[in-house]
Amino acid sequence: MESTESSYVSSPEGPNGALISAAQIAYSDSMEKPTYVRFLVSNAAAGSVIGKGGATITDFQSQSGARIQLSRNHEFFPGTTDRIIMISGTINEILKAVELILAKLLNELYSEESDDVEPRTKLRLIVxxxxxxxxxxxxxxxxxxxxxxxxxxxxxxxxxxxxxx
Known part of the structure; x- marks a missing residue:
């Protein structure tokens, strides 16, 4: 049986003796609770996120602290030809990983487009x-x-x- 000790708050006081509300405790817990986000990318974009020999995904995991997983090549989300990226960790780790991934994909999109066209891309979340x-x-x-x-x-x-x- 798992210990639940870590889920208890020993004192409802914050810094300088200020009382902490239940909402603040719940928000604090949600910031540290492992969670995940899933979204879809093209096969080419998935390759870009993985990088040569897995270097890019390893770097992104190291920078963010999140775990980044992709569905295998030719394993697509039902009804699409898109692969699934799942990012797990704390909310802050996930946000950092999403930022790194989207920055890479947008940078590549801008480099492929002409200067007169501002590229638009879709991000499809699985909810x-x-x-x-x-x-x-x-x-x-x-x-x-x-x-x-x-x-x-x-x-x-x-x-x-x-x-x-």
């Missing part, structure tokens, strides 16, 4: 159906705020649709 309601929010308020804040086009594919377009 459990159970999480979609939280992303959409009441009457679409959460997803609308994501779109306004980021200026990104965000779509959620229908639940019964395997292809993420």
């Amino acid at each position: 459990p159906n159970s999480s979609c309601g939280g992303i959409i929010g009441k009457q679409g308020s959460t997803i609308k705020s994501f779109i306004e804040d980021s200026q990104a086009g965000i779509k959620i594919s229908p639940q019964d649709n395997n292809y993420l377009g």
Whole structure:
């Protein structure tokens, strides 16, 4: 049986004796709790993330502290020809790994495009159906705020649709 000692907070006081709220404890726990993010990339982009002899992925894992895994060559997400990248670790580790991966992919995209064209690319996240309601929010308020804040086009594919377009 696993010990649960580490999940208990010995004192509800923070620095200088300030009380810590349950929300702050939950937020702090979520920052350290191992989690994962999955998204899709083309086979060529997957090769770029792996790098020659695995050098790039090893470097990204070392810099971020996250674990980065890719589905095997020709093992695609259902209904697509895209491979899956799964990044696991703490939230901060995952954010750093995503930043490194996207910076590499965008840098390569810019180097392939002419100077007059600003490239656009799709990032397709794999999200459990159970999480979609939280992303959409009441009457679409959460997803609308994501779109306004980021200026990104965000779509959620229908639940019964395997292809993420």
